[in-house]
Amino acid sequence: MEKNYSKKSKITKKMKPDAAVVSFLLNYSKALKIVKIEGQFFEIIVN
Amino acid sequence: MANIQISDALLVKDYVSGDERALATLIKRHESKIYGFIYSKISDRDVSNDIFQDTFIKVIKTLKTSSYNEEGKFLPWVMRIAHNLIIDHFRKAKKMPLFRETEEFSIFSIMSDDSLTIENKIIAEQVEMDIRKLIEGLPADQKEVLTMRMYQDISFKEISELTGVSINTALGRMRYALMNLRKIIEKNQIVLTN
Numbered sequence A: 001m002e003k004n005y006s007k008k009s010k011i012t013k014k015m016k017p018d019a020a021v022v023s024f025l026l027n028y029s030k031a032l033k034i035v036k037i038e039g040q041f042f043e044i045i046v047n
Numbered sequence B: 001m002a003n004i005q006i007s008d009a010l011l012v013k014d015y016v017s018g019d020e021r022a023l024a025t026l027i028k029r030h031e032s033k034i035y036g037f038i039y040s041k042i043s044d045r046d047v048s049n050d051i052f053q054d055t056f057i058k059v060i061k062t063l064k065t066s067s068y069n070e071e072g073k074f075l076p077w078v079m080r081i082a083h084n085l086i087i088d089h090f091r092k093a094k095k096m097p098l099f100r101e102t103e104e105f106s107i108f109s110i111m112s113d114d115s116l117t118i119e120n121k122i123i124a125e126q127v128e129m130d131i132r133k134l135i136e137g138l139p140a141d142q143k144e145v146l147t148m149r150m151y152q153d154i155s156f157k158e159i160s161e162l163t164g165v166s167i168n169t170a171l172g173r174m175r176y177a178l179m180n181l182r183k184i185i186e187k188n189q190i191v192l193t194n
Helices: A019-031 B008-016 B020-042 B045-064 B074-095 B118-136 B140-151 B156-163 B167-188
Strands: A032-037 A040-045
Touching: A019 A032, A019 B020, A019 B045, A032 B045, B008 B020, B008 B045, B008 B074, B020 B045, B020 B074, B045 B074, B118 B140, B118 B167, B140 B156, B140 B167, B156 B167
Parallel strands: none
Antiparallel strands: A032 A040
């Protein structure tokens, strides 16, 4: 059988970040409030 | 029924207006491409997860401050953020190389703790004490030269000046001091090793 010498791609078809990472991002987004006061942004994390 | 996909631009608009579900859709839609891109450069799942997370934290902050303008497309913009974070990662890694434990390479081969163990410390203190006791038993002139040379780090020239004898005499006294110490050690079979 012929050998395949082509380089294996590092990217597999469905590479996904950990579910915990996505969950963190969604929760972080929900908790984060950014307010602008006198031209400055203030980040507030609401628990 | 045709499956109509809401455009990225519309999802971004919804998210900026406060619809958190829009972000979930955007992440779900592009996570594979973005994560795959990061992993193709980093080849480490944990670091890729970190960079993916940092990328979206930037995305979230930019969108929430309403400083994002839909000039380009959403995905290329996120990819650019990820790309910049990858470059930052390699810059940091260059400054502080990371060693990973593998079968061929053990981190302990380049890292060792040379400090004495508690047991060895106690032994070293004991040896030190024994030597001091032995020195106390030497004749005064020999003890003087040996103490000055070994404990006060004074040169033989300076010892000769301080004690008012020639350098040769100081050297001779040192020689006799060491010979006497050896004799006492051998005679009493004292073990002075750590």
